[in-house]
Amino acid sequence: LPAVARLTDDQARVLLAEGRPGQALALLDRLHAAAAAQDRTGSLIEAGALRALALAAGSEEAAAVAALAGTLTPACPQGYVRVFADEGAPMAALLGRLIAVQRAGEAAAKVPLGCLARLQRAFEASHATPDPRPGTAAAVPGLVEALTAREVEVLGMLASGRSNQAIARASLW
Amino acid sequence: VVTLDTVKKNVSHLLAKLGAANGTEAVARARELSLIP
Numbered sequence: 001l002p003a004v005a006r007l008t009d010d011q012a013r014v015l016l017a018e019g020r021p022g023q024a025l026a027l028l029d030r031l032h033a034a035a036a037a038q039d040r041t042g043s044l045i046e047a048g049a050l051r052a053l054a055l056a057a058g059s060e061e062a063a064a065v066a067a068l069a070g071t072l073t074p075a076c077p078q079g080y081v082r083v084f085a086d087e088g089a090p091m092a093a094l095l096g097r098l099i100a101v102q103r104a105g106e107a108a109a110k111v112p113l114g115c116l117a118r119l120q121r122a123f124e125a126s127h128a129t130p131d132p133r134p135g136t137a138a139a140v141p142g143l144v145e146a147l148t149a150r151e152v153e154v155l156g157m158l159a160s161g162r163s164n165q166a167i168a169r170a171s172l173w
Numbered sequence: 174v175v176t177l178d179t180v181k182k183n184v185s186h187l188l189a190k191l192g193a194a195n196g197t198e199a200v201a202r203a204r205e206l207s208l209i210p
């Protein structure tokens with residue numbers, strides 16, 4: 001990757017981390033267009049992956065899923081998988097949404113299932129922390145790591161609108 | 174009864190695993206994934 005592209009990608013990551021997806025998106029749009037014009041596949045795919053994350057961070061759900069699908073389609077046959085897996089939890093969540101949309105048959109462009117499966121395996125490999133209680137955890141495609149039984153319990157209480165304080169009082173672990 | 178810190182720790186772990194920014198987002202994601210009803 002040329003040094004300039006690397007710098008801009010990192011700037012986009014910083015903007016995303018700072019909660020400024022709009023600015024990250026503007027930067028990535030330019031980077032994406034430049035990479036496309038110059039036929040730089042690697043830069044194009046990396047910018048595409050980050051663009052999808054920026055859209056997701058900006059709550060543009062459908063556009064984020066479409067952007068990820070659009071980037072995966074050329075990326076997979078060329079073996080670009082790490083680029084996605086390295087983005088961690090937000091990318092895993094977005095991948096989960098893409099899989100859900102495709103399963104529901106609502107996706108405009110279909111990413112081959114083999115490609116999605118390879119990506120999921122890459123995520124599993126990069127987050128190979130064993131769960132302390134594997135028997136109790138729910139393995140769900142699209143999750144970075146299975147939730148523990150306790151986390152599911154807390155989630156249930158969050159869903160019923162309890163505060164952290166109320167959860168602490170109600171819990172017996 | 175557990176300490177508030179323990180709850181917060183669990184919440185932050187599950188937010189990370191779900192790729193959620195806050196509780197509301199985590200609940201929405203978990204429902205999407207059918208982890209909770």
